[in-house]
Amino acid sequence: MSRSNQQSCCGVIEEARLQVHERRVHKRQPWIVLKFAVGLTVAVNAYAAYVYVGIFCRDMIVKNQSALGSQALGIVFLTVFCILLLMVSWSYVMVVTTSPGYAINLVKKTDSPGQQLARAQLSSTLDDPPGMSYELLSPKGDPSQNASDTRTKREGRNDRLQAPSTSGKNVNLAPPAAPEAAPQEMVFVLANPETLRVTNQAPLPPENPYQTSLHPPPPMFSRQPSTKPILLPEYRYCSKDKIVKPPRAHHCRACGTCVLKYDHHCPWIGHCVGAFNHKFFVNFVQWAAILGFWIFATLLGLNIKSQRKFLAPDINPQHIAVMALSALFGIFCFLMFMTQVHLIMLNQTTVESLAFRSMKEREQATLAHMHSWYEIRAKRQTQKNWDEEWGRIDKEGNLWWLGSSRENWEGVMGKNVWWWFLPVGHGLQDGLSYPTNPRFDKQGRLRRRGEWPPDLR
């Protein structure tokens, strides 16, 4: 069996193995699993509502012996509870029934940009049929190329033949060896079309922003912003959906597809929080936190009061159960609400914020190398110097930062102030395109302050 056939066979087996693995790992969760927590949320809320209205408020309104307050108080509590429950239910229905926005419905399927370019260039250069395996492509009938192929095999340098990335992420391949190779050697670098060369000469190394004189490489102990050109289509290709993802879209494993402006997958709403339901999610956690605290505070307050006055010697166990549930529910939703407000004002999704967090952790580790633990002022000064050079990590250093918290907030929650509190309306973006921070280059890489537009420096 010839070497190219062997390579092809191994390639097919390896690809099949990967496909099985991908199917196993990235299989969409069954519908019942996805929606189970929605049913649970509704059931828990229904139980809490029954205890609050049917026992706690009813006892007061009908003046039962076990009532913990006056009839008027019962009516006030019932009215406030009904208004809050209405807001929570309305927001919940909106967030559960509004799709987060699935990229597959709005973006046409396509080959990966690397494959397209490779195919176009190979078919024009070598006149080979499109769709052929890269490993099989060799300049047939060209004695000089065959000779060089033989030489390459003999010299054991076939590791420079690189297959295209199937994940669409692995673009920044290791730079090829120095061009010591013979000029006739075939070299394929397929993952990044900018570095793609199907030529008789060794390829240029992948573009690195720090190789030009404008971008001197950062010293070892310094801030290291990401150099990934994340706006390039090959960085955004989803091999599972076979689409070039719109900016900020991510593939959700649970939903099994790419979600526009993916924030996180929330089992409590049965799908993702994304471009089109992010606003409703914020409305929901906002009202749910208020409702949780209202139930907890009123039940606890009246139970303590009645205990002091010996009006009701035994606390109703259902009151205790609902207090525990409402406290948990309220704290969880409150923390979620505060996190969401903070991130929306920074124009970061939850998944994007993780990258910033790890960058800050790396930076702390670097500072710990540079300074002793007690040199707090020196550490602050170093960080200040880095901020002078690059801008603040969360703000100027964020590709999606629009320049002010208000603008970022309105992008998600809309311009109408009523929309910030009621589950109506929509944000300002279409989920497919987002304005970018002009401090970044066209490929989505942060530049130093000196290279920012003059009015922003």
Ligand SMILES: [Zn+2]
């Ligand atoms: Zn996808």
Ligand SMILES: [Zn+2]
């Ligand atoms: Zn999801």
